[in-house]
Amino acid sequence: MLLIRATGTTPLNADDTADTARLRMIADMQPPFARLMGAKIVEATRDRVVAEVFVREELANRNGGLHGGAVMAIADNLGGTATFLNLPEGANTTTLESKTNFFAGCPLGETITAETTPLHRGRSTMVWQTRIVRADGKLAAIVTQTQLIIGKDARPRTAD
Amino acid sequence: MLLIRATGTTPLNADDTADTARLRMIADMQPPFARLMGAKIVEATRDRVVAEVFVREELANRNGGLHGGAVMAIADNLGGTATFLNLPEGANTTTLESKTNFFAGCPLGETITAETTPLHRGRSTMVWQTRIVRADGKLAAIVTQTQLIIGKDARPRTAD
Amino acid sequence: MLLIRATGTTPLNADDTADTARLRMIADMQPPFARLMGAKIVEATRDRVVAEVFVREELANRNGGLHGGAVMAIADNLGGTATFLNLPEGANTTTLESKTNFFAGCPLGETITAETTPLHRGRSTMVWQTRIVRADGKLAAIVTQTQLIIGKDARPRTAD
Amino acid sequence: MLLIRATGTTPLNADDTADTARLRMIADMQPPFARLMGAKIVEATRDRVVAEVFVREELANRNGGLHGGAVMAIADNLGGTATFLNLPEGANTTTLESKTNFFAGCPLGETITAETTPLHRGRSTMVWQTRIVRADGKLAAIVTQTQLIIGKDARPRTAD
Numbered sequence: 001m002l003l004i005r006a007t008g009t010t011p012l013n014a015d016d017t018a019d020t021a022r023l024r025m026i027a028d029m030q031p032p033f034a035r036l037m038g039a040k041i042v043e044a045t046r047d048r049v050v051a052e053v054f055v056r057e058e059l060a061n062r063n064g065g066l067h068g069g070a071v072m073a074i075a076d077n078l079g080g081t082a083t084f085l086n087l088p089e090g091a092n093t094t095t096l097e098s099k100t101n102f103f104a105g106c107p108l109g110e111t112i113t114a115e116t117t118p119l120h121r122g123r124s125t126m127v128w129q130t131r132i133v134r135a136d137g138k139l140a141a142i143v144t145q146t147q148l149i150i151g152k153d154a155r156p157r158t159a160d
Numbered sequence: 161m162l163l164i165r166a167t168g169t170t171p172l173n174a175d176d177t178a179d180t181a182r183l184r185m186i187a188d189m190q191p192p193f194a195r196l197m198g199a200k201i202v203e204a205t206r207d208r209v210v211a212e213v214f215v216r217e218e219l220a221n222r223n224g225g226l227h228g229g230a231v232m233a234i235a236d237n238l239g240g241t242a243t244f245l246n247l248p249e250g251a252n253t254t255t256l257e258s259k260t261n262f263f264a265g266c267p268l269g270e271t272i273t274a275e276t277t278p279l280h281r282g283r284s285t286m287v288w289q290t291r292i293v294r295a296d297g298k299l300a301a302i303v304t305q306t307q308l309i310i311g312k313d314a315r316p317r318t319a320d
Numbered sequence: 321m322l323l324i325r326a327t328g329t330t331p332l333n334a335d336d337t338a339d340t341a342r343l344r345m346i347a348d349m350q351p352p353f354a355r356l357m358g359a360k361i362v363e364a365t366r367d368r369v370v371a372e373v374f375v376r377e378e379l380a381n382r383n384g385g386l387h388g389g390a391v392m393a394i395a396d397n398l399g400g401t402a403t404f405l406n407l408p409e410g411a412n413t414t415t416l417e418s419k420t421n422f423f424a425g426c427p428l429g430e431t432i433t434a435e436t437t438p439l440h441r442g443r444s445t446m447v448w449q450t451r452i453v454r455a456d457g458k459l460a461a462i463v464t465q466t467q468l469i470i471g472k473d474a475r476p477r478t479a480d
Numbered sequence: 481m482l483l484i485r486a487t488g489t490t491p492l493n494a495d496d497t498a499d500t501a502r503l504r505m506i507a508d509m510q511p512p513f514a515r516l517m518g519a520k521i522v523e524a525t526r527d528r529v530v531a532e533v534f535v536r537e538e539l540a541n542r543n544g545g546l547h548g549g550a551v552m553a554i555a556d557n558l559g560g561t562a563t564f565l566n567l568p569e570g571a572n573t574t575t576l577e578s579k580t581n582f583f584a585g586c587p588l589g590e591t592i593t594a595e596t597t598p599l600h601r602g603r604s605t606m607v608w609q610t611r612i613v614r615a616d617g618k619l620a621a622i623v624t625q626t627q628l629i630i631g632k633d634a635r636p637r638t639a640d
Binding site for chain 2 (some may be wrong): 025029031032033034035036057058059060061062063066067069070072073074076077080092093094095096097098099100101102105114
């Protein structure tokens with residue numbers, strides 16, 4: 001089930017319904033590269049974006065697990081999506097930098113979960129942290145990335 | 161032309177020929193994910209690994225350029241390959257961490273070059289820096305990554 | 321009050337008392353540079369190390385706040401201390417890499433809190449994340465660092 | 481000898497003399513924390529800032545070498561100084577993020593050199609890389625940091 005709502009805490013009303021539709025549209029407009037990674041967004045609110053990825057053979061490294069490059073690619077896409085969900089219409093974002101620590105391999109044939117939450121949502125930049133978790137619950141990697149906000153009057157909908 | 165040789169500075173002899181064959185074999189054994197990225201290794205020595213990638217539509221971000229995740233994925237694969245080229249037989253490597261700074265977008269339909277050179281080659285870890293350069297010569301991104309060396313008696317062939 | 325105990329969850333017994341004394345000794349043996357920063361460790365368990373730092377004028381940047389370099393220095397020291405608390409006797413550690421994101425300035429004349437918790441405690445490396453929080457509760461910076469474990473049979477006391 | 485000039489390549493003229501005086505003034509206005517680190521700027525152009533630091537006992541870690549925190553602090557200060565040298569009057573800068581890889585220890589009683597050069601000088605951000613080199617010429621650490629440019633019409637004097 002795809003869970004998309006305006007925020008995690010606000011009760012729904014007419015405005016929220018329009019907002020929720022917009023959030024869903026943003027989350028659905030995944031770029032071609034996200035589709036190549038096979039990332040399927042299962043939750044998208046302003047405070048949390050979650051994707052699931054089946055570790056198919058095309059994503060493999062030399063050791064028969066999920067390639068570290070794929071881990072970073074999946075997380076980068078979520079951080080960009082999460083930023084979009086917090087921007088007013090007309091504003092845009094680009095990744096300034098991204099840092100990943102790897103803790104454990106992810107076996108082929110399993111489904112991993114990637115969860116992105118905010119560390120900072122400011123006027124110029126947002127910083128997101130993504131946890132990559134294996135099917136057995138083990139933390140496989142953590143990605144921290146900075147998004148630059150581009151566009152006139154680009155003020156976030158949510159500030160930390 | 162694929163340029164693979166034992167080192168950039170040593171004259172060739174019988175041992176080097178065997179070594180060069182081994183380097184070529186390592187460079188050729190690219191994992192499935194590297195093929196998915198379309199990375200083509202055009203030079204592989206112990207001191208430098210270079211790949212070219214055509215920016216096809218499947219690698220696109222929302223803005224119609226090369227996805228940042230693809231940039232990191234391509235670089236990660238080169239750093240792993242470069243480490244392998246410096247390891248004795250039987251040793252293995254895994255990426256501990258990776259850091260990317262993005263400077264400029266890479267348009268679709270062009271070919272980028274990724275060049276990896278060592279910052280550090282030690283007994284426990286190696287650190288590689290990869291420069292992603294556009295067709296027009298502009299530096300698009302720089303990736304620095306740490307590879308952990310795994311395996312008994314894993315002593316690098318080359319030390320910095 | 322200085323809180324040092326063997327773990328956050330284990331009931332105390334005779335062995336724990338000896339262990340607690342050892343933890344206290346490690347936490348007390350701060351290097352000269354930690355004293356120069358004015359970092360005062362107020363809690364030290366295997367799962368969490370907390371320090372307080374008064375932002376005196378010597379730690380100032382050009383803008384009259386805590387220098388970013390001091391933020392990183394304080395965190396690096398905590399990550400090293402936290403690793404020591406998890407190592408068996410005879411093993412040692414060194415920082416492999418450290419990454420900091422800055423979110424807000426820390427005014428002079430206030431006391432900041434730095435809290436370090438583990439992301440990963442393995443046989444070869446440990447990864448710690450330190451949150452720098454201002455007196456008003458705002459998150460000022462986050463530091464993620466990798467510690468290499470040195471020394472024969474260096475197996476952590478606690479594994480994640 | 482303190483070497484400060486408008487750029488490394490431009491011949492001096494009347495305008496350059498005024499510019500050189502301004503560069504010298506910026507380089508001389510080091511914040512209190514830089515003085516605490518004992519960093520002495522020995523060269524300051526728009527393309528390169530170099531400092532020397534004597535590794536005194538106050539900067540020591542547990543192992544009797546230069547504390548990693550001090551390495552990061554010295555580099556952060558140089559990156560900020562280098563950004564200032566490239567900004568028009570009235571603009572300001574703050575460190576967004578910083579990443580350090582450590583390769584070798586720096587013994588007490590020696591003088592290290594820190595050299596900062598640009599990776600990117602744009603309108604919104606600049607990215608600098610600092611190499612920390614020991615007295616024996618060995619690369620001890622490398623620091624990459626992003627500076628956010630603050631202030632109206634903040635356009636760099638030099639663009640990469």
